[in-house]
Amino acid sequence: MLQASPELTGARVEERSIAVRHYGLFIGGDWTKPGQGAEFDAINPFTGEAWASLREASPDEVGDAVAAAAAAQPGWAATNGATRAQILNRIADVITAHADDMAVFESTDNGKVIRETSSQMLFAARLFRFYAGYADKLFGSTIPLDNPTIFDYTTREPYGVVGLITAWNSPITLLCNKLPAALAAGNTVVVKPSEHASVSTLEFCNLLVEAGLPAGVVNVVTGGAETGTALVRHPAIAKVSFTGSPGVGRKIAGMAGELLKPVTLELGGKSPNIIFDDADAEAATIGALAGIFGATGQTCVAGSRLFVQRGLYQDIVDRLATRAKAIRLGDPLDPKSEMGTVANQPQFDRIMQSIETAKSDGARLVAGGGRATGEGLGKGLFVQPTIFADARNDMAVAQTEIFGPVLTIIPFETEEEAVTMANDIPFGLASGIWTKDISRAMRLIPQMKSGVVWVNTYRMVAAQAPFGGTKESGFGRERGEAGIAEFTTTRNVMIDYSSEARDPFAIKN
Numbered sequence: 001m002l003q004a005s006p007e008l009t010g011a012r013v014e015e016r017s018i019a020v021r022h023y024g025l026f027i028g029g030d031w032t033k034p035g036q037g038a039e040f041d042a043i044n045p046f047t048g049e050a051w052a053s054l055r056e057a058s059p060d061e062v063g064d065a066v067a068a069a070a071a072a073q074p075g076w077a078a079t080n081g082a083t084r085a086q087i088l089n090r091i092a093d094v095i096t097a098h099a100d101d102m103a104v105f106e107s108t109d110n111g112k113v114i115r116e117t118s119s120q121m122l123f124a125a126r127l128f129r130f131y132a133g134y135a136d137k138l139f140g141s142t143i144p145l146d147n148p149t150i151f152d153y154t155t156r157e158p159y160g161v162v163g164l165i166t167a168w169n170s171p172i173t174l175l176c177n178k179l180p181a182a183l184a185a186g187n188t189v190v191v192k193p194s195e196h197a198s199v200s201t202l203e204f205c206n207l208l209v210e211a212g213l214p215a216g217v218v219n220v221v222t223g224g225a226e227t228g229t230a231l232v233r234h235p236a237i238a239k240v241s242f243t244g245s246p247g248v249g250r251k252i253a254g255m256a257g258e259l260l261k262p263v264t265l266e267l268g269g270k271s272p273n274i275i276f277d278d279a280d281a282e283a284a285t286i287g288a289l290a291g292i293f294g295a296t297g298q299t300c301v302a303g304s305r306l307f308v309q310r311g312l313y314q315d316i317v318d319r320l321a322t323r324a325k326a327i328r329l330g331d332p333l334d335p336k337s338e339m340g341t342v343a344n345q346p347q348f349d350r351i352m353q354s355i356e357t358a359k360s361d362g363a364r365l366v367a368g369g370g371r372a373t374g375e376g377l378g379k380g381l382f383v384q385p386t387i388f389a390d391a392r393n394d395m396a397v398a399q400t401e402i403f404g405p406v407l408t409i410i411p412f413e414t415e416e417e418a419v420t421m422a423n424d425i426p427f428g429l430a431s432g433i434w435t436k437d438i439s440r441a442m443r444l445i446p447q448m449k450s451g452v453v454w455v456n457t458y459r460m461v462a463a464q465a466p467f468g469g470t471k472e473s474g475f476g477r478e479r480g481e482a483g484i485a486e487f488t489t490t491r492n493v494m495i496d497y498s499s500e501a502r503d504p505f506a507i508k509n
Contacts, residue, residue, distance in 0.1 A: 021052040023198075025061060025222060026205040028068035029215025037061065037223070042199050045111035045341040045348075046332055048379040052109075052199050057221035059230040062190070065219040066234045069161040069188040072216030077158050077186035081136025088132035088180055090211040092125040098207060099125070102172065106200040107332040110168055111341030111381065112295055114333050117172075123461070124176035127479070130463035131180035134484050138185065149498035156488040158186035159238035159262075163231045165252070167244045168197035168343050169298040169403075174243045175201060177266075177467070177478040179218070182241075185487040188217045192231050194244070195224045196344045232256060239263070241486065243300075246401075246427075246472045264476030264486050266300070266468060268401040269429030271450065272422035273303035273458060274412075277311035279434035283456065285319040287434065288407070291458040293327060293385050296339055297405035298347070300473070301430040303458055305398055306409045307418050313411045317366060317389045320407070324367040324385040330376050342381040342404060351383055351404035358397035363388035363408065393421045401427070415444065423449045428470035432458045451477075 020041075024032040037058050041050035057065070076084075095102070099121035106117040140154040162182050166174040171193050182189050193201040201220055208218055221227055228248075232240050232255045241264040242252050249267045256263045273291050275284045291303025308316045330337035342348040355369055368384030389409045391398055398408045412418045422431060430452040433441055441455045451469040454460060461467070466480035476486050496502070 020050055021199070023052060023054050023202050023222070025055060025057050025065065026202065026218075026220040027061070027065045028071075028219065029209065032061070040195065042109055042197075043344065044108055045343055045345075046108075046378070046380040048381075054195075054198055054202075054222045056195075056223035057192075057227045057230075059226070062221050062227060062230040062234060065190045065221050066161060066231070066236045068216040068219050069190050070236050072214060073158075073160055073186075073188040076183075076188055076214060076217050079186075081138065081184075084184060084186070085132040085135040087211065087213055088128050088135060088184060091180075091208060091213065092128035092132070094207045094211045095121060095125040095128065102200060102203060102207075104333060105203050106170075106172060106197075107340070109199045110171070110197040110343040111332050112170070112298075112343075113337045113340040115335055115337075116295060120170060120173045123463075124172050126463050127176045128180045131184040131484060134181075134481075135184040138484075138488065140490075145494075149496060149500070151495040151497060153493050155491045155493070156185070157491050159487060159489060160187060161236050162187045162189050162239045162241065162487065163234075163237045164189050164191045165228055165231070165240065165242045165244065166191070166193050166201070168194035169295065169300075171197050171200050172204060174266075175204070177243070177483070178241045178264075181478075181484040182487045183217065185484055187487055189219070190231060190237070191218065191220045192228050193220070193222065195222065196347075198222045228252075229255065232261075233259065235259075237261065239487070241476070241478075242266070246474075249474060264468075264478070265474030266476070266478060267429075267472060267474035268403070269300045269302065269427045269469065269473050270305060270399065270401050270425050271301055271303050271427070271430040271432070272305045272307055272425070272448075273432035274307045274418050274422060274434065274444075275309065275312060275316060276415075276418075276433075276435040276437070276440065277309045278436045279312065280436065280456075281312060281315055281319065284434040285316060285323065287432065287456075287458040288316070288320060289323055289327075291432065292407040293324065293339055293405050294459055296342060296383070298343060298403050299459070301452065301459055302403070303430075303432055304402060304407060305393075305422075305425075306407055307412050307421060308409060309418070310411055310413055313409075317387075317409055320387055320409070321366040324387055324407075327385050329372050329382050329384075339385065339405065340382075342383055345381065347403065348381040348383065351402055351406065354397060354400065354402045354404070355383075355386055355406060358388050358391070358395065358406070358408070361395050361397065363391040363395060363397055368405070393424060399425065415440065419444060419447050423447075426472040429473035430454065430469075
């Protein structure tokens with residue numbers, strides 16, 4: 001992997017246990033020297049040890065990053081779409097070549113199992129290839145007007161410099177939901193990853209350099225709330241795209257609103273997954289397991305509320321309890337591990353508190369319910385795959401986004417009851433329907449108040465498919481054609497070719 005500055009970054013995977021890495025900020029195509037801002041540690045959630053040292057970017061350094069992006073933006077926007085596409089495709093090639101190393105960085109940083117981070121790196125490359133195809137296809141339109149001597153057309157223009165703020169659960173996937181679309185449209189960017197998982201994003205900068213992306217087109221600043229605030233409030237940031245919690249999303253939307261900046265918000269969820277009596281029980285069980293225990297439940301689309309019709313209820317509860325107890329927890333870097341750690345200590349504490357609240361509220365615990373310990377788990381932040389049955393939809397465990405491996409199972413009798421409970425939530429990101437009755441599925445799809453509806457599958461993604469939510473799950477879309485539209489504005493042009501003088505004060509008899 002290219003080492004832009006050997007003393008700062010780019011250490012090989014095989015060196016990861018030798019010494020703590022020290023990272024600077026990536027600004028204008030180069031690495032800043034350490035020591036200009038407060039340092040903070042990246043903690044490996046499996047070992048509990050610091051494995052990298054990062055820096056809090058000061059407001060002035062955020063300004064430097066924005067200035068670098070602003071200086072690079074005219075040249076990048078003027079680069080023809082075919083050339084931008086070639087560069088994006090080269091980035092995809094480099095991501096693919098270094099996917100194994102990048103997966104190790106991400107799994108070490110946030111505890112997600114490498115079997116998942118490995119596939120996510122390849123999906124990141126797929127997103128770059130997808131949006132490379134759009135770089136020379138940002139078509140406008142011609143518009144016939146009432147006046148036939150006015151030629152009217154539109155163009156799609158980049159915003160300029162955009163701020164991308166990502167969360168800790170899947171840093172590279174979340175970044176690549178935004179970055180290739182922003183670049184294909186001609187924007188330059190400043191990225192702020194979560195302070196809880198920044199290393200893979202910083203290492204990603206090396207890949208951009210290797211692929212030949214011009215200096216300043218992508219810049220990365222690290223840090224917490226102060227760094228994010230400086231980025232959102234910077235007057236040269238034309239748009240902000242944020243993935244994270246609804247609480248932080250409200251703050252960003254508020255700051256952006258004061259400055260009349262557009263935002264895209266991909267926020268949390270408490271997604272309903274509905275199993276009807278006629279569903280394939282085995283397929284639905286597997287879908288429910290993947291929906292909540294994949295990524296240790298640390299995903300905004302987690303199917304954390306499982307509604308099961310009475311006729312299949314006990315069968316599904318028994319199947320899930322049995323399967324949950326068999327999930328193999330272990331070292332995130334071991335390909336045999338099926339579920340890794342919680343990403344950080346504050347999140348672990350929140351999950352454990354939510355489990356205790358569910359117990360005290362009277363939900364019936366049928367699997368898990370505590371910290372997972374034992375051989376091979378060491379000091380890792382492991383939570384047992386946890387299932388509560390016989391819950392009510394108004395319980396905290398069914399209404400609060402836990403963002404962990406905690407499933408709530410709720411029985412229902414009728415379609416109407418299932419839909420009412422499914423929509424009775426502040427969130428609206430995703431939902432699932434399991435049934436062999438296509439008429440039922442088509443009848444229910446328009447009733448689900450969510451941005452994504454899965455039928456007889458769950459947690460499925462594709463580069464071509466738009467993704468985003470409603471209500472407190474945010475607004476705007478990522479991926480698909482809608483994803484690149486989020487990073488362009490429409491310019492209207494009118495050309496009068498009549499040669500007629502149009503004096504607004506002339507009096508015509």
